[in-house]
Amino acid sequence: MAVGVSARPTLFQRGLSGHAAVGLLTGALLYLICLSGALAVLQEHLQRWEEPRAVEMAAITPAAAQRGLETVLARQARPTTHAFIHLPTDGLPRVVVTTDHGAAYVDAAGGYDSPEAHRWTEFVLFLHYYLHLPQFWGLLVTGTLGVMLCGAVATGIVAHPRIFRDAFRMRLRGRPQLSRSDLHNRLGVWLLPFFAALGFTGAILGLGELVFQAIATERHGGKVEASYAPLFGVEPKANPARAPIARADRALAWMAAHHPDRRVTYVTIDEPGTAGQQVQILADHERRLIYGETYLFDGTGRYLGQVGLSNGHRGQQAVASLYKLHFGSFGGVPVELAYLGFGLALCAVISTGTTLWLMKRRARGRPSPRLEALWIMTVWGSPIALALTYWLKAALGVGAPLAGAFWLLLATGFAIGLLRPSRVQAAPMRVALGLVLLATGLSHVAIYRSLPASSIVIDVVLMSTGAAMAILSWAGRFKQPARGTA
Amino acid sequence: MPEGLLTLGLFLSLAGPVALRFGWQRSRAMVALGWLALGSAAALLVREAGAWGLASGSTAAMVSAAALLIQAALATAPPRRLASERASGALPPEPIDWADVRRRAGIFLVVVMLDLAASLLLAWTAQRALFRTGTNAADATAFALFLLPMLWLTLVAWQMTRCSLWAMLPAPMTLLLLGGIAWLSA
Numbered sequence: 001m002a003v004g005v006s007a008r009p010t011l012f013q014r015g016l017s018g019h020a021a022v023g024l025l026t027g028a029l030l031y032l033i034c035l036s037g038a039l040a041v042l043q044e045h046l047q048r049w050e051e052p053r054a055v056e057m058a059a060i061t062p063a064a065a066q067r068g069l070e071t072v073l074a075r076q077a078r079p080t081t082h083a084f085i086h087l088p089t090d091g092l093p094r095v096v097v098t099t100d101h102g103a104a105y106v107d108a109a110g111g112y113d114s115p116e117a118h119r120w121t122e123f124v125l126f127l128h129y130y131l132h133l134p135q136f137w138g139l140l141v142t143g144t145l146g147v148m149l150c151g152a153v154a155t156g157i158v159a160h161p162r163i164f165r166d167a168f169r170m171r172l173r174g175r176p177q178l179s180r181s182d183l184h185n186r187l188g189v190w191l192l193p194f195f196a197a198l199g200f201t202g203a204i205l206g207l208g209e210l211v212f213q214a215i216a217t218e219r220h221g222g223k224v225e226a227s228y229a230p231l232f233g234v235e236p237k238a239n240p241a242r243a244p245i246a247r248a249d250r251a252l253a254w255m256a257a258h259h260p261d262r263r264v265t266y267v268t269i270d271e272p273g274t275a276g277q278q279v280q281i282l283a284d285h286e287r288r289l290i291y292g293e294t295y296l297f298d299g300t301g302r303y304l305g306q307v308g309l310s311n312g313h314r315g316q317q318a319v320a321s322l323y324k325l326h327f328g329s330f331g332g333v334p335v336e337l338a339y340l341g342f343g344l345a346l347c348a349v350i351s352t353g354t355t356l357w358l359m360k361r362r363a364r365g366r367p368s369p370r371l372e373a374l375w376i377m378t379v380w381g382s383p384i385a386l387a388l389t390y391w392l393k394a395a396l397g398v399g400a401p402l403a404g405a406f407w408l409l410l411a412t413g414f415a416i417g418l419l420r421p422s423r424v425q426a427a428p429m430r431v432a433l434g435l436v437l438l439a440t441g442l443s444h445v446a447i448y449r450s451l452p453a454s455s456i457v458i459d460v461v462l463m464s465t466g467a468a469m470a471i472l473s474w475a476g477r478f479k480q481p482a483r484g485t486a
Numbered sequence: 487m488p489e490g491l492l493t494l495g496l497f498l499s500l501a502g503p504v505a506l507r508f509g510w511q512r513s514r515a516m517v518a519l520g521w522l523a524l525g526s527a528a529a530l531l532v533r534e535a536g537a538w539g540l541a542s543g544s545t546a547a548m549v550s551a552a553a554l555l556i557q558a559a560l561a562t563a564p565p566r567r568l569a570s571e572r573a574s575g576a577l578p579p580e581p582i583d584w585a586d587v588r589r590r591a592g593i594f595l596v597v598v599m600l601d602l603a604a605s606l607l608l609a610w611t612a613q614r615a616l617f618r619t620g621t622n623a624a625d626a627t628a629f630a631l632f633l634l635p636m637l638w639l640t641l642v643a644w645q646m647t648r649c650s651l652w653a654m655l656p657a658p659m660t661l662l663l664l665g666g667i668a669w670l671s672a
Contacts, residue, residue, distance in 0.1 A: 011647060018646025144598065147635050151642035158647060168510050170555050173564035190503075190551040193544045203635035212632045214610040219617075230623035292558045308624075315628025319535055331542055338549050345552070468545070 006386020015158030022155060023353045026148040028378045032349045033145055036128035037198075038343025041328045041336050042458075044091030045425035049455040050390075052448045055118075056093045062256070065095065065267070066249035067110025070379040072097040073272065075112060076106070085267040090332065091454075098318060120393040123402040124386065125194075132403040136209060149199030152353075156188055158299040163189055169198060175358050184352040187345045194342045195349075201326040202414060204319075231319050233294055233434065235305035239276030243299055245269075246277045250301025255409050257279055258303075265454065275299070285310050289321035289330055351379045375418030377410070380429035385409040386437045394447075421462060434470030437462045491534050498527035499546040543655045545628055592651045594657065604658035605637035607665035615668050637661060 009017070039046065050053075060068075065085055073083060079100035087095060095106045096116050103116035130138025157163070170186055172179045188195070212227040218228035225235055246269045246349045255264050266282040278295040294307040309320040324330040328339030358372050387410060417424045441462030445451070451459070502524035524547060533538030605651025613630035617623060629668040641661070 009649065014647040014649065018643075018648075021593070022642070022646060092526070141634070143601070147642060148639045150635070150639040151646060154639065157647045158643075165511075168554060168558050169562075170506055170558035172559040172560050172561065174567075186555050187552075190555060191548055195547055197541075197544075200635060200639075201638070204631050207634050207638075208631050209636055210606055211613075211627070213608065214606065215613070215627060218610070218614060226573060227627065230627055287535050287538045313622055313624040313628075315622075315625035319628050319631060325537075325541055328545075330538060331545065335542070335545055338545050341552065342548065444522035 004233075012159060012161050019152060019155040019159045020353075020357055021352070022148050022195050024357065025453070026145055026152075026313060027375075028349055029141070029355045030145050031378055032131065032346060032382055033128060033142055034343060034346045034350060035204075035386070036124050038123050038340055038347065039386075040128045041339040041343060043121060043327075044089065045336075045454045046121045047092060047125070048094075048445070048452050049458045050118045050121050051452050052103045052455050053114075054094055055087055055107045055113045056369030056452070057095065058093055058108075059088055059348050060095050060108055062249035062252035064106075064110035065248065065252060066245075067261050068095055068106030068112075068246050069248055069267075069269070071106065071110060072104050073099065073113050076101045077331055080272060081270075081274045083269045087264055087266065088267055089091070089263070091329075091336075098119055112384060116423060117398040117399075119398045119402060120390050123389060123393075123406070126403070127406070132407070135432055139206045139209050141206075143208070143210075144156065146199045146201075146206055149197060150203065150257050153188075153192060153196050153199065157192075160189065161186060161224065166191060177363075180352040180356050180359070184349055191345055191349075194339075195346055197325055201322045204322055205326065230313075232318070233280070233296065233318050236270050236278035238271060240271075240354055241272055241275040243273060243275045243277065245273055245298075246279050246299040247301035248279050251279045251281050251295070251297040251303075255283060255295065255303065259283060260287070260293075260388075262293075278304075289324050290330075293322045300368065308419055319426060345380075349397040351375075355379075355398045369421040370418055373421035374414055376424050376426045376429060377417045380426060383415040384429070384433050384436050385413070387433075387440050390440060391443075394443075427476075430473035431470050434466045434468070434473060437466030438470060441466060441467070492529055492539065494610065495527045495530035496546050497545055498523045498530070499543040500550045502527060502547055503551040503554055503589060514549050523608075558611055580607060585654050593654065596651065596654050597645055599659045600655075601641045601645075604661035604665065605634050605641065608661045608668070609634035611665045611668035 038241065048056075065087065069083060069085055073080070076099060079099055080101060082100065084098040085095065086098070088090070096103050097106055097212070100123060104112040104115055107113050108185050127131055127140065131141055132138070133141060166182075167189070169182055170185075171182050174182075208223075212224050215227040216222055216224045229235070246266050248269060252264060252267070255262070262283040264281055264283045266431075268280040268282070270276075270278045276290070277299040279301065280300070281295040281297065282292040282293060284292050288310065290309050293310040295303040296306065298304055308316050310317070328335050339435075358368060358375060362372075363366055385406050389400075389406045392400045392405050393402055413424075440460040444455075444462075445459050488653075499591060502520050505516055505523055509520060511519075527543050527547070528540060530578030531543040533539075535542070609630040613626040616629060617626040621629075641657050644657055648654045
């Protein structure tokens with residue numbers, strides 16, 4: 001053995017090897033979760049963008065909200081286990097009444113407006129939550145990916161020996177491998193708190209179901225709802241005798257009188273129209289990470305108490321704080337924009353991580369053209385497929401099979417990558433993505449001429465980003481000297 | 487004046503990375519000042535606004551750092567001549583190393599299946615022990631919710647720096663043992 005050469009790899013080398021292993025094991029799915037998650041930050045704005053013609057209002061009176069609830073329940077004329085009223089918020093200034101049988105927008109007077117049909121936004125959210133798998137298994141997979149993201153963060157630190165020396169080095173216009181390495185390492189280091197928080201909260205939200213199932217089996221005879229109760233409140237005791245619809249208006253009036261500083265965002269009626277019904281009012285607490293406090297009322301609108309998300313046990317407050325931290329809804333539009341940027345940065349980190357591994361393989365004389373093509377298809381093909389599914393929804397309406405179409409598009413892309421890897425190149429894919437984004441923004445503006453401000457901003461961003469991406473890629477500014485560079 | 491302190495905390499969060507940037511490879515005092523600003527901001531924001539304050543301050547600091555990275559990317563001139571990336575000629579394809587495939591499958595089973603089972607067992611038995619010794623159900627449940635991913639990611643991070651499959655096994659086995667003891671004793 002040569003002098004000074006140790007057979008045993010150093011901690012840094014082992015860290016790098018482990019970091020690569022985690023990245024390769026989870027890369028594609030993690031990329032899809034993060035891409036859809038970055039969009040999910042804007043879920044309320046996306047819903048408005050998708051359905052710009054629904055009636056909007058800054059606020060609704062308790063009486064009109066009650067009328068809206070009763071109107072929708074009467075139109076559906078079927079019993080439901082729960083009814084929900086979404087009240088106007090800054091992000092979504094609309095009133096939506098949802099039951100087991102569908103959801104509808106209501107106007108400021110409580111009259112029926114139109115069915116809620118934001119299927120594409122829901123499709124993006126379900127991709128993020130469950131990867132379109134059945135709920136339990138989907139949550140398990142996304143929770144596992146959250147753990148793996150944290151594992152990649154931890155091994156990434158171990159594998160980064162020059163973390164301070166290179167802290168602000170960003171040579172994006174250098175050699176392809178160097179530029180990707182700088183992008184991967186710098187974003188990975190400076191956005192580490194975000195990546196770690198995102199992965200950890202995602203892991204808790206995803207794997208939580210296993211814990212609840214275990215506790216339900218241990219002490220509630222398998223009833224999972226009972227294991228949620230200590231944290232989120234108890235479901236009311238069922239009494240199926242018929243009764244007038246619960247007085248959500250009185251509950252809302254009580255909130256306005258007793259907590260005028262707390263913005264009510266959601267009303268839930270458990271077992272509506274029965275003697276056992278209960279009203280839950282969810283109110284936002286300013287400058288708290290909790291998603292809100294739940295105030296409980298009986299069917300007549302009499303105040304019963306609060307669940308304790310804001311002032312109860314520490315465990316309740318901690319768990320209630322996961323959602324805003326994960327989805328970036330704790331600081332209005334500035335934080336949402338920051339989360340969108342950080343989410344896209346995480347996509348770039350994941351993308352460049354696998355790309356670097358592929359480039360190193362090629363440099364060692366072991367190119368993997370099929371893997372390179374699959375990775376290019378994942379990185380650039382999945383956003384194209386997301387945009388095309390929006391077009392499909394726009395063309396076919398709410399009945400369009402969005403999840404099936406998305407996975408079919410992706411599978412077709414992967415098949416091309418496997419069978420004809422030389423046909424899959426990053427630059428043309430970028431041009432295609434740019435053109436799709438540009439066309440999406442243009443057609444959206446052309447179809448819906450009158451748009452809310454946030455939707456105009458989305459269209460402008462789509463058009464400008466799309467045009468820039470298409471032109472720069474077309475002009476060869478992103479030209480790659482070697483394959484394997486997504 | 488809480489509003490003023492909150493603003494100060496957010497300002498320090500934004501200023502911390504800027505000071506680090508100016509001190510980077512130049513002035514240790516400035517770097518120390520940057521870390522001091524970030525530390526003070528965190529303390530101030532936690533005191534004034536708890537977890538919300540810390541989350542807001544962290545977001546502000548990361549926005550500031552991201553802006554500095556963008557500036558660095560724009561300011562760094564491209565090299566006069568792009569040296570071509572070292573590219574070897576393609577070597578002949580290697581035969582499939584089935585032992586390596588088995589090793590990778592084994593690592594997957596250990597890191598995903600065994601680690602999850604071990605972490606879940608210990609998280610569940612720990613909350614069970616807490617609940618049975620008088621901790622309220624909400625805190626016991628929340629403890630398990632946080633403990634499960636924490637144990638799992640610790641196992642993954644540790645195992646990913648091991649050299650062999652066998653070296654990965656003791657950690658989850660230890661958790662299984664601890665979980666089993668907690669289950670039998672509580």
